[in-house]
Amino acid sequence: MSRRHYDLPPFTTLSAFEAAARHLSFKNAAQELSVTPGAVSHQIKALEGELGVALFKRQHRGVELTAEGETLFETLESTFRQISRQLARVRQVGETDAVTVGSTTAVAALWLSPNVIDFWLEYPDINVNQVTQDKPFEDVRDIDFIICYGSAHNPSLSHTPLYRDELVPVAAPETARALQGCSLDELANKRLIHLDADSQRWTRWSEWFGELGYEGEISKGTRVTSYSVALQIAQKNAGIALGWRRLIQPMIDTGNLSIVKPHTVPAPHEFYLAGPPDDKLSSGARSLKTWLVEKAKEISG
Numbered sequence: 001m002s003r004r005h006y007d008l009p010p011f012t013t014l015s016a017f018e019a020a021a022r023h024l025s026f027k028n029a030a031q032e033l034s035v036t037p038g039a040v041s042h043q044i045k046a047l048e049g050e051l052g053v054a055l056f057k058r059q060h061r062g063v064e065l066t067a068e069g070e071t072l073f074e075t076l077e078s079t080f081r082q083i084s085r086q087l088a089r090v091r092q093v094g095e096t097d098a099v100t101v102g103s104t105t106a107v108a109a110l111w112l113s114p115n116v117i118d119f120w121l122e123y124p125d126i127n128v129n130q131v132t133q134d135k136p137f138e139d140v141r142d143i144d145f146i147i148c149y150g151s152a153h154n155p156s157l158s159h160t161p162l163y164r165d166e167l168v169p170v171a172a173p174e175t176a177r178a179l180q181g182c183s184l185d186e187l188a189n190k191r192l193i194h195l196d197a198d199s200q201r202w203t204r205w206s207e208w209f210g211e212l213g214y215e216g217e218i219s220k221g222t223r224v225t226s227y228s229v230a231l232q233i234a235q236k237n238a239g240i241a242l243g244w245r246r247l248i249q250p251m252i253d254t255g256n257l258s259i260v261k262p263h264t265v266p267a268p269h270e271f272y273l274a275g276p277p278d279d280k281l282s283s284g285a286r287s288l289k290t291w292l293v294e295k296a297k298e299i300s301g
Contacts, residue, residue: 009050014076016043017055021065021073022139078156081141082280098127099285102146105132106227107271110247112147115295119288126284134226135198144285145275147292149267150201152274160289162271162296163246167208169260170243171234176258179240184214184263192221193230193239201269202227205242211265231257246299271296 008014019029020040030037048055055069065073103112108130116128136153137146146152151159169187171179179187192205205218222239224230231248234241235256243257244267251257273293278286 009047013043013047013050016040017047017069018073018076018080020044020056020063021069022077024063024065026063074156077141078276078280081276084141085144085282098129099282099288100129100131100143101288102131102133102137102140102143104134104147104227106134106231107147107247108132109228110250112292114250115292116288118295119291122291123284123287126287128288140275143275144281145273145289148272148274150269151272154274156276157274158277159272159274160293162273162293163299164270165244165246165267167203167265167267168243168245169240169263170231170248170252170257171240171260172237173255173258175237175240176260179260181262182260184209184212185216187240187260187263188214188216188218190219190221191239192219193233193241194221194223195227195230195242196223196225197227198225203242203265203268208242208265212263249299 016029016033016035016039019032020026023029023032026037026040026044030040033040044055051068053068054066055072056063057066101112101116112130116130119126119128131143137143137148140146140152140154140157145157147162169179170176179190188209194205195202209218222233224233230241231243231251233239234243235251240260241257243259245252245259245264248257252259273289275281275285275289278289281289
């Protein structure tokens with residue numbers, strides 16, 4: 001009989017390996033686990049000894065996973081995520097089904113939250129928790145799915161396309177009216193609001209002008225790190241923002257912002273709903289996913 005019921009290595013070695021593989025750093029894994037890097041290294045050596053294979057390639061500037069390490073990490077990451085979700089459900093015994101969705105603050109405010117409110121009217125027993133941050137989601141273990149622009153850097157996630165947007169200049173209505181039909185050169189010399197996003201996938205003004213064939217100088221304008229702030233500045237008639245037309249349609253409908261026509265560029269990437277395959281989602285998460293995909297179809301028309 002095996003000395004362990006499931007014939008598994010000690011959980012401490014698996015936990016140390018998963019953290020180190022996710023960070024590709026023994027030091028960062030140690031910080032997460034509140035132990036020393038030496039302790040992480042010791043646990044991984046013990047796991048490699050038990051398995052009889054190397055899981056990491058030790059290099060001067062860090063570590064890389066071997067082929068066996070990649071395979072083990074993918075399995076552990078998926079398994080730990082399922083365990084985490086199940087434990088969350090156990091903790092919520094007596095409470096209603098809950099779904100957690102991650103997105104940027106702008107996507108949450110302009111698109112996700114209004115749709116979640118409508119979703120609650122039809123599914124009042126399903127709670128939806130929103131996690132917002134304006135940087136890429138690295139750790140999605142406690143999140144059912146995320147809304148991302150372009151595919152998430154996580155091969156274990158399933159990607160469902162939502163819609164592809166278009167990029168247009170937007171400003172306060174009075175400024176937009178004054179600039180209707182303006183040339184690219186005239187637009188480039190106005191006060192532009194530049195977004196310095198953590199994600200390199202967000203299209204910048206320089207890329208937008210480049211797609212339209214403009215090679216002249218572009219106004220330095222003002223710089224922000226939040227898309228929501230960029231839109232607020234534009235509303236206050238203090239600059240021109242690069243608008244994601246379908247995303248900000250509610251602000252256009254209310255007259256808070258107007259499109260500076262006629263220049264437009266298709267967004268280079270789609271918005272996706274990224275998460276585990278449907279068979280790994282709770283019934284509530286599947287219901288919300290279906291709802292959001294249908295709502296995305298409405299704005300894609």
